[in-house]
Amino acid sequence: MGTGTFPIVGWFDITHHIRYTGTVSKIKPVSIKEISELTGVSIATVSRVINNNGRFSEATRKKVQSVIREHDYVPNAMAQWLRTNRTRNIGIIVPDITNEFFAKLTLDIQQKLFTVNYSTLIYNTNEDPVLEKQYLQAISAQNVRGIIFISGGGQNGCPDIPDVPMIFLDREPHLQDTRTNYVRIQTDHVKGAYLAGEILVKKGCKNPAILMYKNALSPQSDRVLGFKTALNEAQVSLKREALLHVNRVSYDDAYAVIKKSLERGCIFDGYFCTTDWLAVGAMDALLDHGIKIPRDAKIIGFDDVSIAAHGRIPLTTIHQDTNGMAHLAVELMLKLLNNEQVEKFEYYFEPKLIKRRSV
Amino acid sequence: MGTGTFPIVGWFDITHHIRYTGTVSKIKPVSIKEISELTGVSIATVSRVINNNGRFSEATRKKVQSVIREHDYVPNAMAQWLRTNRTRNIGIIVPDITNEFFAKLTLDIQQKLFTVNYSTLIYNTNEDPVLEKQYLQAISAQNVRGIIFISGGGQNGCPDIPDVPMIFLDREPHLQDTRTNYVRIQTDHVKGAYLAGEILVKKGCKNPAILMYKNALSPQSDRVLGFKTALNEAQVSLKREALLHVNRVSYDDAYAVIKKSLERGCIFDGYFCTTDWLAVGAMDALLDHGIKIPRDAKIIGFDDVSIAAHGRIPLTTIHQDTNGMAHLAVELMLKLLNNEQVEKFEYYFEPKLIKRRSV
DNA sequence: CTGTTAGCGCCTTCAG
DNA sequence: CTGAAGGCGCTAACAG
Numbered sequence: 001m002g003t004g005t006f007p008i009v010g011w012f013d014i015t016h017h018i019r020y021t022g023t024v025s026k027i028k029p030v031s032i033k034e035i036s037e038l039t040g041v042s043i044a045t046v047s048r049v050i051n052n053n054g055r056f057s058e059a060t061r062k063k064v065q066s067v068i069r070e071h072d073y074v075p076n077a078m079a080q081w082l083r084t085n086r087t088r089n090i091g092i093i094v095p096d097i098t099n100e101f102f103a104k105l106t107l108d109i110q111q112k113l114f115t116v117n118y119s120t121l122i123y124n125t126n127e128d129p130v131l132e133k134q135y136l137q138a139i140s141a142q143n144v145r146g147i148i149f150i151s152g153g154g155q156n157g158c159p160d161i162p163d164v165p166m167i168f169l170d171r172e173p174h175l176q177d178t179r180t181n182y183v184r185i186q187t188d189h190v191k192g193a194y195l196a197g198e199i200l201v202k203k204g205c206k207n208p209a210i211l212m213y214k215n216a217l218s219p220q221s222d223r224v225l226g227f228k229t230a231l232n233e234a235q236v237s238l239k240r241e242a243l244l245h246v247n248r249v250s251y252d253d254a255y256a257v258i259k260k261s262l263e264r265g266c267i268f269d270g271y272f273c274t275t276d277w278l279a280v281g282a283m284d285a286l287l288d289h290g291i292k293i294p295r296d297a298k299i300i301g302f303d304d305v306s307i308a309a310h311g312r313i314p315l316t317t318i319h320q321d322t323n324g325m326a327h328l329a330v331e332l333m334l335k336l337l338n339n340e341q342v343e344k345f346e347y348y349f350e351p352k353l354i355k356r357r358s359v
Numbered sequence: 360m361g362t363g364t365f366p367i368v369g370w371f372d373i374t375h376h377i378r379y380t381g382t383v384s385k386i387k388p389v390s391i392k393e394i395s396e397l398t399g400v401s402i403a404t405v406s407r408v409i410n411n412n413g414r415f416s417e418a419t420r421k422k423v424q425s426v427i428r429e430h431d432y433v434p435n436a437m438a439q440w441l442r443t444n445r446t447r448n449i450g451i452i453v454p455d456i457t458n459e460f461f462a463k464l465t466l467d468i469q470q471k472l473f474t475v476n477y478s479t480l481i482y483n484t485n486e487d488p489v490l491e492k493q494y495l496q497a498i499s500a501q502n503v504r505g506i507i508f509i510s511g512g513g514q515n516g517c518p519d520i521p522d523v524p525m526i527f528l529d530r531e532p533h534l535q536d537t538r539t540n541y542v543r544i545q546t547d548h549v550k551g552a553y554l555a556g557e558i559l560v561k562k563g564c565k566n567p568a569i570l571m572y573k574n575a576l577s578p579q580s581d582r583v584l585g586f587k588t589a590l591n592e593a594q595v596s597l598k599r600e601a602l603l604h605v606n607r608v609s610y611d612d613a614y615a616v617i618k619k620s621l622e623r624g625c626i627f628d629g630y631f632c633t634t635d636w637l638a639v640g641a642m643d644a645l646l647d648h649g650i651k652i653p654r655d656a657k658i659i660g661f662d663d664v665s666i667a668a669h670g671r672i673p674l675t676t677i678h679q680d681t682n683g684m685a686h687l688a689v690e691l692m693l694k695l696l697n698n699e700q701v702e703k704f705e706y707y708f709e710p711k712l713i714k715r716r717s718v
Numbered sequence: 719c720t721g722t723t724a725g726c727g728c729c730t731t732c733a734g
Numbered sequence: 735c736t737g738a739a740g741g742c743g744c745t746a747a748c749a750g
Contacts, residue, residue, distance in 0.1 A: 053730095
């Protein structure tokens with residue numbers, strides 16, 4: 001991660017011992033002024049040693065630090081923020097933290113950020129553009145230092161807050177041309193879907209279907225693209241009616257859609273579901289309809305979330321490297337925060353086929 | 360929820376339209392001063408209408424608000440914070456947001472809090488006491504307005520930050536005696552476990568076992584207690600070797616433990632697992648060992664997390680009202696923030712037996 | 719109803 | 735190397 005050039009050097013030394021020592025005793029937080037009085041140097045000097053800004057003697061440093069220590073002084077973050085106009089907070093906007101894939105990303109990001117002394121503000125949009133907008137407003141008013149968008153719609157309107165670095169995880173950025181302090185990270189959905197298509201045809205599917213979320217998010221369309229490519233190469237055709245749509249990414253919706261299609265007499269011998277939960281819903285519908293899996297129909301999902309391994313039939317799926325993406329996300333965020341140039345604006349992660357029993 | 364006395368009434372009117380209009384144009388955020396100049400009233404008056412503090416005419420209000428609107432003005436949160444010495448942030452400390460039960464709580468809390476204009480700082484402890492302590496420090500330094508602890512250990516050390524209201528969800532508080540601004544919320548684990556025991560004996564179990572997390576967290580011991588009570592009442596005894604422990608709450612650990620116990624020849628006809636994932640792991644181990652469920656052995660879990668409904672055999676389990684708890688948590692937090700007295704310090708939620716097929 | 723006045727706690731020129 | 739002074743943007747008395 002390279003914390004080499006971590007900007008606020010003195011911070012840890014100071015907050016290292018805060019008003020929290022077993023059972024707390026804090027009455028009223030001491031301010032820089034009192035430290036200054038106690039040490040006999042001016043406020044300015046105290047400030048300098050706190051921020052390690054040079055221009056003070058070793059003797060003063062020692063004195064000031066010892067007083068600071070002694071009084072458990074901790075700079076008032078809010079005052080610092082006001083003055084410098086920057087917080088130590090990173091905002092994360094995520095559709096739904098209840099979705100394991102997002103939760104994993106969020107978890108990793110939060111933990112890594114804390115490592116370098118950033119806190120994490122979390123907002124769940126529920127794919128609601130209105131909420132997303134409000135969150136952006138809140139975030140903006142809070143002077144958050146950087147923003148990480150995880151997936152989600154964001155077609156409409158451009159979530160652009162100038163000067164605030166942004167990382168887009170699994171999401172298409174819509175930004176002003178002039179912006180350079182952003183980065184996009186995602187798994188190579190096209191490739192992942194290609195892998196899915198490939199294994200399906202390899203296992204003998206002649207008449208496959210796609211079950212997908214109806215919204216035209218880029219990962220969705222990428223996956224369709226990749227899947228179709230694999231079919232094309234194998235000269236397997238995808239029927240027009242083989243594009244099944246779901247209104248919400250949920251087990252129930254998937255179950256219902258597949259059930260209905262089955263009742264309509266639509267039967268396919270392979271299902272590429274753009275999400276594991278979709279796949280599990282589809283699988284159960286198929287199973288309940290008396291269809292044998294993988295004999296009569298094969299199913300493959302995407303994400304490799306924990307349900308995949310533990311459903312009625314272990315699900316073959318495409319794994320996404322959440323951990324890797326989270327790592328990279330904070331690494332790049334740190335760079336952007338540090339005004340370093342990043343090599344490129346788009347990063348792709350390799351998807352991986354996880355073979356289980358549904359294919 | 361009763362937002363009746365919500366303090367910052369004017370806020371929404373204002374932030375309703377912020378510097379985010381399709382493609383942003385904000386260069387430099389406008390300040391209260393400029394608004395004051397633009398409207399021709401004093402800064403103080405602008406502040407009053409912003410905070411709806413009365414003492415201004417309807418005419419001024421209109422004028423000010425329109426200018427505010429026109430210029431996409433949003434008060435600088437940090438300045439407000441500095442001035443009032445309080446942020447609009449609530450810290451949430453959660454063991455692992457990847458755990459669906461926690462994720463649900465967190466999600467609901469975050470969304471509800473935002474509704475009343477609070478943001479949410481999230482910290483995952485991973486059950487690591489050191490991390491937890493660090494988080495507390497960070498939180499303290501950030502002048503978070505209130506803290507919500509979700510589950511987790513916290514045996515050691517007292518996570519006590521004076522004057523900061525705390526809500527303990529599913530977790531035993533360890534506080535100074537003097538503190539009154541806290542509240543504990545949890546489902547009635549004893550009762551939930553009692554329900555579990557009851558159904559098991561009712562379905563004919565004579566030789567039940569418990570599979571639990573080895574840490575002595577209070578929900579754990581409560582569950583054991585409730586379960587035993589039910590057995591006692593039915594005069595079913597719990598063998599000494601029927602207390603199975605797992606080191607981590609995970610599918611794999613559960614699977615391994617049950618598998619091993621089976622190989623040791625320990626066979627029980629009913630398993631009360633203190634968590635759904637434990638139950639699913641146990642179930643698979645049993646199934647893989649050729650044991651029929653529920654015929655030869657019955658299994659019941661706890662939480663009613665989504666895997667419960669969708670595993671190899673739908674799991675009978677005890678449902679926790681996450682939504683209700685989250686609601687209450689923020690409601691009470693708001694009260695505490697408002698210095699209102701709460702009626703009691705402990706709240707219990709009714710657990711509910713969800714019958715599926717594993718019992 | 720409205721404006722004036724004082725800071726909140728800190729950082730940062732600018733003079734020593 | 736150090737101190738004095740000004741101000742970040744906002745709120746809260748206190749006078750009118």
